[in-house]
Amino acid sequence: MANGTGPLGGGNARPTMADIARELGVAKITVSRALSDSPTVKESTRRLIRDTAERMGYRLNISARNLRQQRTRTIAVVIEMAPSHDRLMSEPYPLSLLGGIMQELTAAGQNMVLTTIELFAQHPPSADGVILLGQGVHDDAAAAIEATGLPYVVWGAAHGPPGRVVVGSDNRAGGRLAADYLRARRRRALLFLGETQHGEVEDRLQGFADALKGSDAAVIDRIACAFTAAAGREAVDRLLAEGTAFDGVFAASDAIAMGAIEALQARGLSVPGDVSVVGFDDSPGAAIVSPKLTTIRQDWAVGGELLAKKVLDLVAGKGADSRAMGVELVARES
Incomplete structure (x- = not known):
């Protein structure tokens, strides 16, 4: 000292x-x-x-203010992802979620302050409640928000404490849809790409693996990679260089799937002739990439609206429950 x-x-x-x-x-x-x-x-x-x-x-000033029951009419929206050259804040995630959140908060006469998990932990803004976009690896980000004592809701998967309010997609159902699609196209040696330390990705893999049980198709490898095209491209290129044979890919995001397709085509393989690829998100780029990407669609805009409604209910002292939204497979060319 x-x-x-x-x-x-x-x-x-x-x-x-x-x-x-x-x-x-x-x-x-x-x-x-x-x-x-x-x-x-x-x-x-x-x-x-x-x-x-x-x-x-x-x-923690915000906790003291919360105890005094003062209201700022402001909701903090905290983004867990770190911006990088490969994964921009301007991509559909998180912008589509933010659009739904802003629409609902504005209609309710509430302000929104946007920040990242790192900045929030160091300099928490004045807010009545928190919406967290992304739980982080091993739920780290959600634990940091919980420490504030403020009402909060999370976009992600229901892997935390029983009382935590989570809004997200039915990721296991999405995994099952991907497995059924690939099996219907007689794909048997399947590759999964995604970082399962994230709860959403873990559920996607679990649903995928469950749907394959008792069939002649199997996951031959599971590669952890970030939610970027570069990560998907590098993972698939490495496997092909090692001589690993597979005829189907389920990627935890569209960006990963697009990178996988790039790597396959660079090695002279046809998509979907030699390898079928399924992504997750139905981001705008999925419909314009060549070949057009088959993917699992989740509705971020509706998810954003639900997040805002539920955090406002919690701030008002009302009850709120978690919600897993339905997903659908969008069959295209890959």
Whole structure:
């Protein structure tokens, strides 16, 4: 400690979760989970983090304001994904969800503040409730939001605590539709592309695998990759270079599927002649790529409206339940 001013060395500076994490040499998400009393953190670690937070004078202003029952007429929308060259914030996800959220909040006379999970954890905005788009790997992002004590809803899969309100697509049903489509085209050696540490992707794979049980088709490999065309392209190119043979691909997103098609065509393989490919999302690009992409459609706009309605119900002290929206297979050329 410097000059008796505490770990921050700034006298009146308000400590953050990041400051506590640096003080103890742990991850910021561990601090968030410990402060929300998550069982995923050992009790001894939780106790140490809570004691350190109290010693450093850590206080989360939004929680105090919530306890005073003041209203800002503002909902914070937090995006879990990190913007990158390969995955832009301007893509259909999250913009389509945001459109539905904004429409519903505006109709209800509510403001919306948009931020990322990293910025929210460091500098939480003044808000009455939170909509989280994306749970994060192993539910990390949702745990960070839960630590605030604010009413919140999540776009994703219902893998968290029983009381958490989640809006998302029926991802297992989507996986089953993809399996049925590929089996109907006599595809037997199947590849799954996607990062199953995300709850939605885990459910897509589970539904896919369940639908294949008892058939002569099987998942021969499962490749973890990001939600980008580059990741799909690299995964498939690597398998082809190794001599792995497959005749069907189910990708956890359209972007991954498009990358897979690029890799197949670059190796002289025909889609769907040699390999059939199914994506997930029905993003605008799915209908214009060559060949046009067969995909599982989820309705982001309606999902956004549902997220807004449910968080406003929670802020008003009403009950809200989770909702898994139906999906449909859009058969095109791939």
